[in-house]
Amino acid sequence: MKKTNDSGGIETARTSASPQPAPASAASAEMRFAQSPLGAHLRAMLDKGSAANRAIADILLRHPVQATSWSIESLAEVAAVSPASLSRFARLLGYPGYAALRSDVAATVEAMINPVEKLRGRFDAQPANAPTPLSDSLEAALSNVRGTAEGLHPALIAEVVERLTTARNVYVMGFGLSAHVAGVLTLGLQPFCHGVQNVVEFGGTEVAAGRLLNVGEGDVIVALSIPRYASDAVHLAAYARDRKASVIAITDSSASPLIPLADCVLLARSSHPILSSSTLGLVVVVETIVAALMTSNQANVDQAAKLTEAISSYLFGDNGSRSPVRRRSLKTSERPG
Structure with a gap:
């Protein structure tokens, strides 16, 4: 049961599902959770x-770690509300239901959990039959790929x-881990879109801001960002949005700070048992976009064929030998011994 204390706050009487005191690492995660975009909505x-x-918001803010394992009935019991109230709460925040929340x-x-803390936990005493870091990592990879693919609606x-x-011009932006996948997307888009630029390829934030200086109406910026989110990605996406450019966000969660800025959102799962984030979900999204773009019209199909023909002379043939076209003659001193 829930009751009001003398100061007007809400107290929750202990039930079988009541949260237990969290360890120090969990408490730290709870503090950081409260400062996250999702935490701001709850506050x-x-x-x-x-x-x-x-x-409901009070319980989620105080016990986010425990809440990840609570069923709708369990959380309803702790918060002393009905499951229907929880469903309405989730929809009010923009989720289809409690499971998504x-x-x-x-x-x-x-x-929010530091990768070092996750790694340290791997060295704690574990049962002999406990999953290994390798098996956990592989399982996370499969889960990220599968979950991301299921969410990519045609x-x-x-x-x-x-x-x-x-688009008049297409700008691709990703910092940190996302920068590498942004490079893959840029390479895939270049033959089929106008004015494709990887704004973070060289020079960091200052150069990226310079490349976006003339962004405006008719342009599209594709912003990739997964935890831990780069503040520069958010600031530059907001700048592009203010200049009336269209923003496509490829991110991991509806709690991502890119969500309020985006016209289109593609979600890529990025959780990992050890690393701060996994980029596999991003790669799934990028390859899906490029494949769909290549086959979206006959002109792009023809363009892809021309591209394949243009680079064929640089590729090894079916028999394993390199095509003689454009092969530079080696001087005697340069030939392998």
Whole structure:
């Protein structure tokens, strides 16, 4: 049962599902969770939500780590509300239901936990039959690929392809881990889109800002960002948005700071048991976009064929030998011994 204390706050009587005191590492994650974009939405509920919504937000902010394993019935019991109230709360925040909200809580908590802490846990005493880091990593990889693929709806991919095809210029932006995948996307888009630029390829933030200086209406910026989110990606995406450019976000969660800035959102799962994030989900999204773009019209199919023909002379043939075209003659002193 829930009751009001003398200071007007909400106390929750202990039940079988009541949260237990969290370890120090979890407490640290809870503090960082409260400062996340999802945490900010929950804090807003404390000020303007109904009594039931305030109770739910209070529990999620105080116990996000435990909440990742609670069923809708368990959380309803802890918050002393009905499961229906939880469903309405999730929809109020923009989720289709409680399961999606809990998934985002889990993804946000995962992003808040320092990779060093995750790695340190691997050296704690483990049962002999416990999963190994290798098996956990492989399972996470499969889960990220599968989950990302399931969320890529054809209609959304078609909308992204349309925006890219009709854009005046296409800017691709990714910092940190995302920078490498941004390079793959840039390479895939260049034959089929106008004015494709990888804004972070060389020179870092200052040069990226310079490349975006003339961005404007009719342009598209594709921003890739997964935990831990780069603040520069958010700031530059906001700049492009203010200049009336269209923003396509490829990110991991609806709690991502890129979400409010985006016209189109493609979600890529990025959780990993040891690393800060996994880029496999990003790669799945990028390859899907490029494949859809290549086959979206006959002109692009013909362009892909021309590209294959143009680079064929640089490739090894079916018999393993390199085509003689464009092969530089080696001087005697340069030939292998």
